[in-house]
Amino acid sequence: MHVSDADHDLHDDLDAIVIGAGPAGALAAGLLARAGRSVLLLEEHTFPRFRIGESLLPQSLEVLERAGVLARVRESGYAKKHGAVFVTHDAARSARFDFGDSDPSSRFDHAFQVDRATFDETLAAWAAEHGARVEFGQTVRGITPRDARGRAAVAVADRTLRTRFVVDAAGLEPALDSRRTWSVAPGASPRVALFAHLELATEPHEAFTEAQPGDIVIIERDDVWAWFIPLRNRCYSVGLVADEVTLRNLPAGDAAARFDALAERLPAAQGLLRDATTLLPARGARVPTSRADRLYAGGVARVGDAAGFLDPVFSSGVCVALAGAERLATAIDRSLAEPECETVEFDAYERFLAAAFDAVEPFVATWYDGTLKRLFFHPQPHKQVKAHITSVLAGEFWCADNPAIRGGDAWLRRIGSLISSEGT
Ligand SMILES: Cc1cc2nc3c(=O)[nH]c(=O)nc-3n(C[C@H](O)[C@H](O)[C@H](O)COP(=O)(O)OP(=O)(O)OC[C@H]3O[C@@H](n4cnc5c(N)ncnc54)[C@H](O)[C@@H]3O)c2cc1C
Numbered sequence: 001m002h003v004s005d006a007d008h009d010l011h012d013d014l015d016a017i018v019i020g021a022g023p024a025g026a027l028a029a030g031l032l033a034r035a036g037r038s039v040l041l042l043e044e045h046t047f048p049r050f051r052i053g054e055s056l057l058p059q060s061l062e063v064l065e066r067a068g069v070l071a072r073v074r075e076s077g078y079a080k081k082h083g084a085v086f087v088t089h090d091a092a093r094s095a096r097f098d099f100g101d102s103d104p105s106s107r108f109d110h111a112f113q114v115d116r117a118t119f120d121e122t123l124a125a126w127a128a129e130h131g132a133r134v135e136f137g138q139t140v141r142g143i144t145p146r147d148a149r150g151r152a153a154v155a156v157a158d159r160t161l162r163t164r165f166v167v168d169a170a171g172l173e174p175a176l177d178s179r180r181t182w183s184v185a186p187g188a189s190p191r192v193a194l195f196a197h198l199e200l201a202t203e204p205h206e207a208f209t210e211a212q213p214g215d216i217v218i219i220e221r222d223d224v225w226a227w228f229i230p231l232r233n234r235c236y237s238v239g240l241v242a243d244e245v246t247l248r249n250l251p252a253g254d255a256a257a258r259f260d261a262l263a264e265r266l267p268a269a270q271g272l273l274r275d276a277t278t279l280l281p282a283r284g285a286r287v288p289t290s291r292a293d294r295l296y297a298g299g300v301a302r303v304g305d306a307a308g309f310l311d312p313v314f315s316s317g318v319c320v321a322l323a324g325a326e327r328l329a330t331a332i333d334r335s336l337a338e339p340e341c342e343t344v345e346f347d348a349y350e351r352f353l354a355a356a357f358d359a360v361e362p363f364v365a366t367w368y369d370g371t372l373k374r375l376f377f378h379p380q381p382h383k384q385v386k387a388h389i390t391s392v393l394a395g396e397f398w399c400a401d402n403p404a405i406r407g408g409d410a411w412l413r414r415i416g417s418l419i420s421s422e423g424t
Contacts, residue, residue: 017152059108060318327352
């Protein structure tokens with residue numbers, strides 16, 4: 001929906017309106033407010049609200065630290081995550097990546113496994129404390145790019161608001177309907193996730209020798225993979241991801257029945273699910289792999305999932321959302337100070353986000369075609385290769401001197417074929 005001049009019933013003149021108080025929107029709003037900009041953050045739900053996406057990466061802690069909110073996140077008492085463990089479906093092989101072994105290294109050797117209801121609430125409260133006006137229960141219905149006077153418009157309930165910049169941080173359903181300009185990563189096929197919160201009788205670190213308390217554990221098979229994310233006291237976020245065809249071929253049933261049917265394909269996961277108690281029943285979400293072709297035009301910028309979505313297998317979503325929000329807030333702040341810099345600033349912002357997608361997409365593609373799994377589960381992993389991969393798993397997507405990033409798909413495949421030719 002676009003806003004016509006006839007719709008105006010309130011003329012406001014804000015520096016920025018941010019749509020959506022997820023990690024991307026809350027961080028962008030808080031940073032702009034902290035820089036002295038007038039900011040309105042509009043969120044359709046009232047908080048706390050459930051969100052999937054609980055496993056953070058070490059790189060995000062740097063962003064949170066620069067924002068001055070890391071201490072508060074720490075105080076929440078979330079499980080500390082020092083690494084990621086990948087396990088084959090039959091538990092015959094496993095590989096642990098410890099963030100402390102990254103090369104290039106991360107400033108932090110850990111991240112957190114967060115309950116998104118409280119994590120997102122913390123960030124929104126922090127944004128408000130820095131002067132952002134936060135309004136919950138406000139669904140944005142349309143955005144209109146800048147008019148001749150340089151003002152964009154946002155339609156919410158019975159109001160039309162004017163602003164210099166709009167930040168669309170509305171997640172997978174962007175407030176600005178721009179799906180026609182989305183491109184899908186090469187080789188990506190539509191996937192679906194089924195997930196639940198469960199209290200486990202057996203925790204992954206009790207079942208797999210490599211796993212340590214706090215680690216994320218990923219269990220794989222060709223057609224389905226599972227995540228186990230420890231939240232608190234044996235309570236885990238557990239999810240299963242499969243392509244739409246696999247899902248369609250399951251016996252009919254509700255989300256819980258399909259969750260169980262998919263889990264049956266992963267004996268290693270079934271061992272963990274035995275005698276589990278359901279805390280939050282299974283539900284589903286689509287898992288696209290696509291990014292917007294343009295992230296900025298006419299005073300309207302996209303960030304977080306509204307800018308693009310990465311497959312969740314490497315827990316990169318919140319990391320890219322937070323880092324992107326920080327870079328976007330800088331671009332907006334500088335453009336407000338010096339309007340003639342706007343094109344340069346937003347070109348730099350687009351390149352910054354593209355670099356993250358370019359870093360992660362080859363990992364996703366080679367995960368699904370099996371190349372990366374061969375690398376992960378090699379019985380004698382090459383220490384330096386592993387350290388470069390660990391750096392990417394820690395969220396260091398902007399380290400162009402990492403060969404795993406510089407070489408991307410070609411590097412992963414070359415290493416993968418070297419390993420295959422060794423006959424293991
Ligand atoms: C199955 C699955 C598993 C995942 N696992 C992980 C993981 O382990 N680690 C990780 O880092 N990421 C994970 N992700 C990705 C992660 O959830 C997202 O990348 C992250 O939430 C993006 O943050 P965001 O701020 O862009 O959007 P969101 O967190 O989606 O926030 C958007 C906000 O905008 C609000 N909103 C929407 N429309 C409007 C509107 N019209 N008006 C006003 N408000 C609106 C919504 O209510 C919401 O609060 C996963 C995703 C999926 C689907």
